[in-house]
Amino acid sequence: MTMGDSLEGPVAQPGRDAVSNASRKGDQTRQRILEAALIEFGAAGFKSATTRRIAERANTTLPPLNYYFGNKEGLYRACAEEIVARYRQATHEAVARARRTIETRSGPEEARETLKKLMAASVELILGSGAYILGNGIIARELAEPGPAFEIFYDRLWLPGIERNSRLISLIKSEPLVSAETRMQAILLVSSLPSLHTRRIVAQRAMEWSKIGEAELRLITRTLHRQIDHL
Amino acid sequence: MTMGDSLEGPVAQPGRDAVSNASRKGDQTRQRILEAALIEFGAAGFKSATTRRIAERANTTLPPLNYYFGNKEGLYRACAEEIVARYRQATHEAVARARRTIETRSGPEEARETLKKLMAASVELILGSGAYILGNGIIARELAEPGPAFEIFYDRLWLPGIERNSRLISLIKSEPLVSAETRMQAILLVSSLPSLHTRRIVAQRAMEWSKIGEAELRLITRTLHRQIDHL
């Protein structure tokens, strides 16, 4: 075999993971590519995004993409993993509280407050001006048209979220155990979040806002919170 | 000019429009192409859908697509127009009632019931097993990533819907005139509909349903209606 399949490079990230490891020279490039991919995939979707544009945005060329991620789909999956990691980190506090609330079978008051905090964290992540907005386009799209990352988001983000919210809503309603309707409420709640990202566009136009700043975000968030209040 | 730009065919639908006109032989083909495009664009999105697959599904070849619709984007726009027309027709009754309710400045009770009917019609259109499901993928996608059809949906579907719902919610709350928060509520309500299509997938998996039949749809719809009740 004269083809380049014997002396392979990375492709799969070995031991070094978690907290953005950019020590070796190559890891910096890897990170730049990942960042560029998050933007491009987020803006255009898996199929429509081109590896060339990603490479260009990352200030490199095509081969490194395959060198580090195998192929386009591998890069896309890596983006999904990255998004999940960022989401988990950003909601860590609220999730820990939810775990406690559920384990101690707290009362409706505490459960409701916990759920609100949980949702608020997600809403902030999606509508806030933070750095995580990158992934929301990808998530929303994956929900509209399941692609290579659906399983990743489902298993590690949505399903756990649905379980958590189900228990919390059950506590709020003082149910003995999670009813089908409660579970459905939790599903609708969780799966409505990604579309928030989407609704920004319509909201901005319909409200005739030139931009979405702090004041505008507050109105959106307040309206959403009121919905949660009425759960 | 030896190129085929002198003896052009249709491209733009002249006088004959409205109620599916399939009299002439060509119109049948046109209709088959449109139907196929609704399916393909709905499943894959504007960019990812290929004209070849559309032609194949319509049991024809490439040239007729350009002959009838100019180019891929023209075909996509035609799909959007078709979807708007079908939506309007299907919600005609509920919309007429809303118009009356608004014009006569009915009380909160009547306004709430009108809004529920309006939403129910949309929900049925999206989650029901009717024939209009075809377009929902396109609408949801267009909302997530504005493309050639965003303007069409916005101007002719969403904005009118937002206006209507705003007035109705205002009546429900007995406001003197539409407040910013009311308008935002209307926006969130309208823009949450397209994502219903999307949530089916997650709901089906998380509820461990093998399929979404009548009983399953009822649970989804009931849960949604309860949300509307608590507006």
Add this chain to the structure above:
DNA sequence: TCTATTATGTATCAATTGATATATTTTGAG
């Protein structure tokens, strides 16, 4: 410093895809 490994760039390929020039068939008016 030397050299094997890792990393990156150049050039190119093959597949896909939107489009159309051109030829052929079908239709319907007279």
Add this chain to the structure above:
DNA sequence: CTCAAAATATATCAATTGATACATAATAGA
């Protein structure tokens, strides 16, 4: 029945795009 217009098919083009063979450069351990 004739024939011009309308409709459809064949074959092909050029652009885009994912991928990679191959060459070169950078890095780090000895």
